[in-house]
Amino acid sequence: MASRDFIRQMPGQTIGAPRGLLSSIHLDPILLILLLVLLVAGLFVLYSGGDSSMAVVESQCARIGVALVVMVVFAQLDPAVYRRWAPWLYGLGLIALIAVLMVGVGAKGAQRWLSLPGLPRFQPSEFMKLAVPIMTAWYLSRHFLPPKLSRVAIALAITILPMVLIIRQPDLGTALLVGLAGLFVIFFAGMSWKLIGAFVGMVAVAAPAMWFFVMHDYQKQRVLTLLDPESDPLGAGWNIIQSKTAIGSGGLSGKGWLQGTQSHLDFLPESHTDFIVAVLAEEFGFIGVAALITLYLLIIARCLYIAVYAQDSFGRLVAGALTMTFFIYVFVNIGMVSGILPIVGVPLPLVSYGGTSIVTLMAGFGIMMSIHTHRRMISA
Template sequence: MNKQFQKIYLDPYLFFSIFLISSLGLFFLFSASNGDIGSVIKQLVYVIIGLALMVLISQPDPDVFRRLSGAFLLFSFLLMGITYFFGPEINGAQRWVRIGSISFQSSELMKLAVPIFLASFLFNKQLPIQRKEIMLSLLMVFFCFFLVYRQPDLGTALIVACSGLFVLFLSGLSWSFIGGSFILLVISSPFIWNILLQPFQRQRIATYFNPDSDPFGASWNIIQSKVAIGSGGLFGKGFGEGSQTQLNFLPETETDFIFSVIGEEFGFLGVLLLISIYLFILLRCFYLALSARDRFCRLVIGGLSLTFAANLIINLCMVVGLLPVVGMPLPFISKGGSSLMSLFIAFGIIMSMGTHKKFLPQ
């Protein structure tokens, strides 16, 4: 039998590091949930399914993803439409699709569909890419951003926008265009503030600039997060011993602010270990991008890797007060099935792009 059909396409370094950080996530979740074994078991099921799904998705040739990129994007649009018209409203937002007893966040697929489609659209275009191609790409990215923003979900919408813009940047976008776009963004900031942002989003930004304005209201979350992280010191207070966490001063300990739990209970050294694993994952992805077989694979790996990095950076900056609070989970650590599954799918695609090589004729 041809050796081509015997090989398992899997990057062992990336697989092991993701397995390690997912396992650590279960450990941290047990403490963050005050010992709720039910939450940990549910998350464990997601991790097991996700790891299997990641291995399965890494097997097809990258050309399969390129040919199906348009269909994948249309399917994501369909799910967003179903969410908009039929999704249940939870806390004033429609973000979920329910099929029987299973529910998932449809916008998570958009974070994958946008960069893959743009990579397929741009990979064979002349460099530098032409203005027509840039404008078509930007229109598509803005449309996808707006669909997610309308749920409303500004955090995920920003990640969707970044996922497309990263691919556009890696495709050869000129620095003059980037500079001009930044100036345009600054000029349009009053319109964004008054028209696009919801009242609660404006409140979060105002709280960011003046966190002491409402310490028992809008500023409570970020103040408690800073206290938790700062009180951890070098070695932390110990597993299950964080006062901010265990006495319920810290909000959303299982999702958005689980990094604060880690900082309080495991200190600087625990945080350093976690960030080191994240950095290894990113560096490995960049290596796979540089050694990928063609431009399409490099664009997909680069786009998905930078999207993962943006998700990570936004969460870390949010919990220490460097960015306004948005709903952004910590990758592979925070509780939640939809975001976790999308991460495993993304890294399955990355491994497919990084491990398949062109076979030379014998």
């Protein structure tokens, strides 16, 4: 039986009425300003982390331009469009993931990309970060909430299937992000704490089996390195040791822009991608990192506001899941660079150099803006 969502109404107001130019083109001005500030600040850090290369900055600017266009386009679509197309988008994503395993392009020991005639090379797994929460929200929002155990099981199947295909690539980091996006939808739908406890218990019991039969040798090495990086300081532990050295040497206010030694003397690996926050910490110190985290928290707070005031279950579930997935991005990257989490190759969102990731993230923000600005008109 379909659920009956109510429309939120404040006394004496008209919800959904345009309040300016940006609202009329379905862009949330507060979220847009916060994102632009983060993107511009990220370019300054990227210039330093990329060995003062304008080519890197120009390439990133081109990708940001594409991502902004994608965000604007996604914001124009009514949330009903995403609801209607959810099964088709999810099915297309599964087909693409299967195609990756069969005819995908490999690099650095992983087969994660598709190269189609007339299109740039892309990672279908990035697309599933959007398709999985949208599909899970579509399924759960069609029924009364909180969901019954049988519907929770189906929602978990929707989430786990693409995870298995992504792990086969192998790409454990992305698989976990995709899985968390689906799990957040189930959690926000009203999953009972008993079921959550049972699920955590199952994961704990399955962990030893995953260690021996699922995880690859390099993934096991990352966990062992986290526990004792000094055991191989010139090998597996090099990255995290140099990262923590860069973070610690920044002190309170940092060494100054372009003055970092760990990155500019090539001690810090992947300084323009996964470890770019270490560059920020070395050059701008604790103050710079605190400012960055504050900016991320403001973005997350605005997105949670959009989720809370969405008008139907589908919008609330999608916006909430996308917001928490963005939070996990930030938490995992900063955690692995500072040595409290294993290194899993998750970039710092909207700051690290990259193409597919930034486009996917901005598409997610476009969906949230769509949910916020397409609210139905209600007379006071």
